[in-house]
Each structure stands twice: as structure tokens, then as C-alpha cells.
Amino acid sequence: MILLDTHTLIWLVNEPALLSVEATATIRKSDRNGGLAISAISLWELAWLASHGRLEVLGTVDAFVRRISSRTSIRPITAEIAVLASQFPAPYPGDPCDRLIGATALAEGVPLVTKDRGIRGYKPIRTIW
Secondary structure (H helix, E strand, O other): OEEEOHHHHHHHHHOHHHOOHHHHHHHHHHHHOOOEEEEHHHHHHHHHHHHOOOOOOOOOHHHHHHHHHOOOEEEOOOHHHHHHHHOOOOOOOOOHHHHHHHHHHHHHOOOEEOOOHHHHOOOOOOEEO
16 A cells, blocks of 8 residues: 555546656556545645635545545544554645644554655655655
């Protein structure tokens, strides 16, 4: 299983050319094995982006979020993930979504597919880009 950052999921569905060669290959391999996942916070992030005009969607925000996340397993925010997200050192991005997504990858012991350099710079999280 691999965890997709929110932007990775959006690009996978809307603009796959923005994904790196390594990210694309890893996603394809994991998708064949039923192993694509996102953090539950990504559902909120998708809805917020669509509701605030940051993403163009056809139909309702609800239909968009359901459609774009339908290929993934939704990983819940557990107590362990919440605590980990609050304890990242200062160089780690301060955005709560980035913190919860990174903590999910860390707690579940799975690689995170992300272009975010701030997350990729934190070595305890295995990242792919």
C-alpha cells in the first residue's frame, strides 16, 4: 500500500502528466494490487478546494469528492496519528493537512507519494517522487 498526498490524487485524476515518472510507476503498480490510500483529511481538503473555487469540478462538490476518492482506501485519523502530527520538528511543514498526511504514512509504515519538498525532507517518512 502507498499513501497519496492530496495533490498527488488530484493530479492522478485530472493531470497525470504532472506526476513524476517514479510516482506514476509506483501508483500504477500499487493500483493493480489494490493498494492506493489517502488520509481522511484529504477528503476535507478536496471538498475545501472544490468549494472555494481552487479546483474546477463538474457537478456537486459531494459527487466530486466521492468520485476522486473512489479508487482509494481512506485511512482514518487515529489518536496515534493525531499525536504524531503534533510532534513533528520545526522544519516539517506547519500545515495541519500536511502534518496529518505525514503522520498517517509514518504510523502506518507506508510510503507517501508527494512532491512536497518540506515533507520529503523529513527522513523518517519514506517518500516517493
